[in-house]
Amino acid sequence: MNAQAATPISRNPFAEGNLSPEGWIATETVNGIRLYRHEIDGSAIPALRAETLFQATPQQIYEIISDYDHFTAFVPQVEKSRILKQAGNTLWVYQRLSFPPPFAARQYVLQSSDQLSRPEKLYFRVNWTLDQEQSRELLGTKDSIPTAFAGFWELRPGQKDHTTAATYAVYLDPGGKLPAWLVNRGTRRLLPALITAIRKKLQRF
Template sequence: MLKNVLSLAIAISISFSAFAQTDWLLRSNTNGIKVYTGSITNSKFKAIKVECTFNASPAQITAVLLDVNTCTEWVYHTKSIKLLKQPAANELYYYSEVSLPWPASNRDFTAHLTATQNPETKVVTVNGPAVDGLVPVKEDIVRVTESTGKWVIAPVEGGRSKVEYTLHVNPAGALPAWLVNLFATEGPTKSFEGLRRQLQKPQFKNSTLAFIKN
């Protein structure tokens, strides 16, 4: 979800305010990437929060998030991704398939990304709830319909940005605990490491977006 991206995110019936009430437990801290987990009311799956500071502007990070066709280059276990439609520069719909190790079946989902900026704080928020009905259900792939993710990208000194990503998912079907835990800790770390590398690529290093002001 990220895309999501880092792709597995929060049950759609739960508002983002639930995250603010979560008691977060630090699970890993690798190369400046902090991954937390927390319990969500009425869900057996834990929520995830990831924090990291990047040497990039909010516009650069948002440009990577909205360039969904390159997600396979950095989002953990993303097998394929396709832009479905883009109604506006800051809004799009996409389809993605997530590759899971045997014996689990792959998951897929469609998501609606929107990016907005607070004109006073300059903080950028990217929301990415799952939406249904845009792509037919495929045989042997489990469709994820209850998911949402949220990126909060805040500018800090020196042209850097502090990123907070919160997500939770109902992955549907049966998954072993070890696999759920793998995606809860290793997945976010690998994706954020990939995002750091992605931001250094020429097409993103000096990105600007008309709807994001410095």
């Protein structure tokens, strides 16, 4: 089945009530990163989740994962990333995501919000979802826009001082002619690669 044949229950499966907690299935642990998957009704592409512990405070991790203007310096496969506008706790972010040849890159606008964060309690929650309307308005075509792209970061203090218990979840249906098995393999590799990249960035602080 091609990725374009997927019919997700929602463009944002992480919206309240869409995914059951018991639906998450542990798949493997890689370098201290626990990976999970959650099947999506009507889609060949599952939602993925990673849990890990960072040797840094939640505030430090939040500053990294919300620094969209500098994603190209450390986030795998992100060729372009810039904040377009901000309204309160919501950001609109343009990004270009590369894929190995011969597959075309995807461009899009994400709507990102941290309104659920509680910095005074060292708790941070960043949610994002694809803004189809803004993406088409900016790019002028839907051919390179993903069918669905959503996810979240959740950051809490770890059991030890100066540590962060982090959860990262993502659902990506790039659309087009990419086969679902290739999308699943690529996204599965992206999660530990992203967390490893953040760990390396922390070492330079």
